[in-house]
Amino acid sequence: MKAVVYDGPHQVDIRDVEDARLESPRDAIVRITSSAICGSDLHMYDGRTDIGSGAVLGHEPLGVVEEVGDAVELVKKGDRVVMPFNVACGVCYNCVRGFTNACLTVNPKQAGGAYGYAEMGPYKGAQAEYLRVPFADFACLKLPGEPGDAMEDDFVMLADIFPTGYHATELAHVKAGDSVAIFGAGPVGLLAAHSAMLKGASEVYVVDRSPARLKKAEEIGAIPVDFSKGDPVEQILEMRMNNQMIMSEKRPGEEKMPGVTCGIDAVGYQAVDWEHQDKNEPNRVINDLIRLVNPTGHIGVIGVYMPEDPGAEQPQAKQGEFPLWFGELWSKGLTVGTGQTPVKSLQFLLRDLIVSGHAKPGMIVSQDLPLTKAPDAYKEFDKRDGWTKVVLHPGMQA
Ligand code: ZN
Numbered sequence: 001m002k003a004v005v006y007d008g009p010h011q012v013d014i015r016d017v018e019d020a021r022l023e024s025p026r027d028a029i030v031r032i033t034s035s036a037i038c039g040s041d042l043h044m045y046d047g048r049t050d051i052g053s054g055a056v057l058g059h060e061p062l063g064v065v066e067e068v069g070d071a072v073e074l075v076k077k078g079d080r081v082v083m084p085f086n087v088a089c090g091v092c093y094n095c096v097r098g099f100t101n102a103c104l105t106v107n108p109k110q111a112g113g114a115y116g117y118a119e120m121g122p123y124k125g126a127q128a129e130y131l132r133v134p135f136a137d138f139a140c141l142k143l144p145g146e147p148g149d150a151m152e153d154d155f156v157m158l159a160d161i162f163p164t165g166y167h168a169t170e171l172a173h174v175k176a177g178d179s180v181a182i183f184g185a186g187p188v189g190l191l192a193a194h195s196a197m198l199k200g201a202s203e204v205y206v207v208d209r210s211p212a213r214l215k216k217a218e219e220i221g222a223i224p225v226d227f228s229k230g231d232p233v234e235q236i237l238e239m240r241m242n243n244q245m246i247m248s249e250k251r252p253g254e255e256k257m258p259g260v261t262c263g264i265d266a267v268g269y270q271a272v273d274w275e276h277q278d279k280n281e282p283n284r285v286i287n288d289l290i291r292l293v294n295p296t297g298h299i300g301v302i303g304v305y306m307p308e309d310p311g312a313e314q315p316q317a318k319q320g321e322f323p324l325w326f327g328e329l330w331s332k333g334l335t336v337g338t339g340q341t342p343v344k345s346l347q348f349l350l351r352d353l354i355v356s357g358h359a360k361p362g363m364i365v366s367q368d369l370p371l372t373k374a375p376d377a378y379k380e381f382d383k384r385d386g387w388t389k390v391v392l393h394p395g396m397q398a
């Protein structure tokens with residue numbers, strides 16, 4: 001079968017690899033109809049992880065069941081299914097409590113596993129014609145419709161990006177009526193904005209510098225904030241202070257709450273300093289959120305930070321240390337939520353929001369391409385401008 005293979009920094013290729021096959025009676029083999037490229041795939045592509053060359057990439061799979069092992073009861077050949085990027089057993093101490101992102105049995109190195117990802121266990125990637133799905137009864141979420149229909153791009157977002165955007169709003173405690181600021185208008189930031197609006201947020205600001213991404217943010221109903229034009233925190237504070245509709249009906253003392261209630265970091269360690277925009281400053285976004293979020297508010301950090309990052313510029317970041325304004329954070333009484341998404345617990349409700357027509361996460365997809373176009377797609381997506389979200393389709397003709 002054909003698959004996307006990592007060959008080294010900034011080098012991926014399409015190659016024939018060993019066919020996916022049943023390795024346990026609980027496995028299924030899924031024929032992939034859509035497989036998205038993720039911003040976190042770029043961490044490997046950019047050479048910021050220790051993934052070995054020859055690894056098959058991809059962890060956002062949608063497809064049709066081709067074959068099931070003898071112990072699989074709930075899915076059968078021909079079912080249309082989406083799988084979480086988390087590989088999880090469904091029965092360990094963490095899985096039964098809903099934390100499938102921290103499954104204790106699928107990865108000898110640490111809690112949590114995933115398809116096609118550095119440090120996340122021995123699972124092959126999903127940017128391929130076929131995928132082996134362990135614990136198929138638990139992993140596979142059945143979907144209505146037919147491959148290639150109008151919901152194809154919406155459904156593939158259920159593997160990672162839509163639950164991850166939604167999870168960011170959970171980490172940041174977003175509720176109806178809240179004001180929300182999201183740093184980063186990549187796929188996760190955009191779907192965090194979409195999720196915040198589904199939850200009924202009153203104001204949603206999205207900070208980025210890519211004109212294409214800011215335009216997308218505006219299209220989905222958010223207020224775009226271009227940090228290439230100045231301090232994004234000051235821009236948002238100014239917009240709120242100058243908005244008479246917001247400021248004219250304040251309660252006594254409320255002028256001490258000029259910021260937002262909920263802040264989301266959808267950037268992670270690749271943050272840049274708005275004053276020197278070619279300079280990586282990994283703690284920039286979190287510190288900006290500490291400045292921007294009102295006392296008693298909430299910060300959700302969905303952007304990735306690594307425990308060790310040998311490729312980092314700053315000596316502290318190499319060790320996974322990020323200096324924070326912790327005093328300000330504490331005195332404001334902010335809460336901070338972090339970590340990977342337990343996709344399984346969110347997939348059902350988000351699928352139903354898609355099927356009912358309320359959610360349309362596929363609107364962030366900018367390119368649908370044949371699998372064979374993966375090398376070009378990685379190159380363009382890595383520029384982080386214009387190509388918002390790429391979906392590869394193994395069955396599509398070049
Ligand atoms: Zn992903």
Ligand code: ZN
Pocket residue numbers: 088089090091092093094095096102103104105106
């Ligand atoms: Zn488990």
